[in-house]
Amino acid sequence: MTPHHLQSAAPPRIISSMNCTKCKTKAVMKLPRHNAAFCKGCFNRFVQDQVLKAIRSQEMFTQQDRLLVAVSGGKDSLALWDLLLKLGYKADALYVNLGIGGYSESSQKKVVHFAETVAAAYGSVMHVHTVEREEGAGIRELAMMVHRPTCSTCGTIKRYRFNHAAIQHEYDVMATGHNLDDEAARLLGNVLHWQHEYLEKQGPSLPASLDGFAKKVKPLYRLTERELAAYCVLNRIEYVVEECPMAQGARTLLYKEVLNRLETESPGTKQMFYWGFLEKHRKAEAPMSMVDKDRSTLHPCSLCGQPTTADTCSYCKLMVRAKISTPH
Numbered sequence: 001m002t003p004h005h006l007q008s009a010a011p012p013r014i015i016s017s018m019n020c021t022k023c024k025t026k027a028v029m030k031l032p033r034h035n036a037a038f039c040k041g042c043f044n045r046f047v048q049d050q051v052l053k054a055i056r057s058q059e060m061f062t063q064q065d066r067l068l069v070a071v072s073g074g075k076d077s078l079a080l081w082d083l084l085l086k087l088g089y090k091a092d093a094l095y096v097n098l099g100i101g102g103y104s105e106s107s108q109k110k111v112v113h114f115a116e117t118v119a120a121a122y123g124s125v126m127h128v129h130t131v132e133r134e135e136g137a138g139i140r141e142l143a144m145m146v147h148r149p150t151c152s153t154c155g156t157i158k159r160y161r162f163n164h165a166a167i168q169h170e171y172d173v174m175a176t177g178h179n180l181d182d183e184a185a186r187l188l189g190n191v192l193h194w195q196h197e198y199l200e201k202q203g204p205s206l207p208a209s210l211d212g213f214a215k216k217v218k219p220l221y222r223l224t225e226r227e228l229a230a231y232c233v234l235n236r237i238e239y240v241v242e243e244c245p246m247a248q249g250a251r252t253l254l255y256k257e258v259l260n261r262l263e264t265e266s267p268g269t270k271q272m273f274y275w276g277f278l279e280k281h282r283k284a285e286a287p288m289s290m291v292d293k294d295r296s297t298l299h300p301c302s303l304c305g306q307p308t309t310a311d312t313c314s315y316c317k318l319m320v321r322a323k324i325s326t327p328h
C-alpha cells in the first residue's frame with residue numbers, strides 16, 4: 001500500500017509583501033494557482049470554502065451525519081478535524097498508535113493536545129487504538145512476522161481498525177486528510193502503471209460497502225499540502241512535522257516532487273490533473289454501478305464478520321499469520 005500522509009519537511013514561512021486580493025489589507029499568503037494573495041481572515045475563508053465545495057459537490061455528508069476523522073498527528077488530519085468542527089459538523093476522531101518509537105509518541109502527543117485544547121470545547125471525542133496492546137506487537141514487528149512490507153501491513157491494520165470503530169460506534173462516514181498533492185501523486189502513479197482497478201476507486205467520496213467498508217470521504221482534496229501547513233501555522237495548530245520513518249524513499253515522494261516542479265513552472269497543474277480526472281470519471285461511469293459491482297462479491301469474513309471478497313478478510317489473514325510465526 002502506498003504511504004498516504006507524507007508530510008513536507010517543514011512548515012512554510014509565511015511572508016508576503018503583497019496586499020490581500022479580497023480586502024486589500026496586508027497579505028500573509030500567496031496562492032499562485034489562484035493568482036491571489038490573502039490576509040489571515042480571507043485565507044481561512046478560502047480554506048473553508050474549498051472544504052464546503054468538496055463536501056457539497058461530492059455529496060459527502062450533511063450536518064446530521066456523525067463523522068469519524070482518521071487523525072495521525074500530521075497537519076492534514078488535524079486541519080481537517082479543526083475545519084469540520086468550525087464548520088459545525090459532528091466530528092469525532094480516531095488515532096491509531098502504530099508503536100513506531102519516538103514518532104508514535106510525539107504524534108500521539110500532538111493529537112491529545114489538539115483534542116484537549118480545541119476539540120473538547122465542541123464536545124468532540126477522541127478514540128485511541130494502540131496496535132502494540134491490541135494486535136500484540138508494534139507495526140514493524142508485525143510486518144516482520146508476516147514477511148510483508150511495513151506500509152502494507154500498516155494499511156491493512158488501519159483500514160480494518162477505522163472501519164471497525166466506525167461500525168462499533170455507529171458513525172455514518174469516515175473522513176481522511178488526503179490533500180490535492182496526495183491525490184494527484186496517487187493518480188500519477190496509477191496512470192503510469194495503468195492500474196485500472198485503482199483508478200476506478202480514486203474518487204474523494206467512496207460509498208459504503210465499496211471494499212466492504214463504511215463510506216469514506218476526503219474533504220481536503222481541493223487544498224494543497226502547502227496551504228494546509230499554512231492553515232495550521234496561522235491557526236496555531238501544533239502538528240508533528242517529522243515524517244513517519246517508514247515513509248523514506250517511498251514512490252509517492254518522487255511523484256510529489258515531479259508534480260511540484262510542474263506546478264512551479266505552471267501554477268494550477270496539480271488541480272487541473274486531478275480535478276480533470278474527476279470530471280471525466282464522473283461522466284464516464286455512474287457511481288452506483290461501481291457500488292453494485294462490489295456489493296455483489298461481498299460476504300462476511302468467516303472469522304470476524306466484516307465484509308470481504310474472500311473467505312477470510314485481509315486483517316484476519318494477517319493476524320493468523322502473525323500468530324503462527326510467534327515463538328511459543
Ligand code: SF4
Pocket residue numbers: 002003004005139150151152154155244245246247
Ligand atoms: S508505516 Fe508509516 S509511512 Fe507506512 S503507511 Fe504506516 S504511517 Fe504511513
Ligand SMILES: [Zn+2]
Pocket residue numbers: 020021022023024025038039040041042043
Ligand atoms: Zn483579506
Ligand SMILES: [Zn+2]
Pocket residue numbers: 301302303304305306312313314315316317
Ligand atoms: Zn476478518
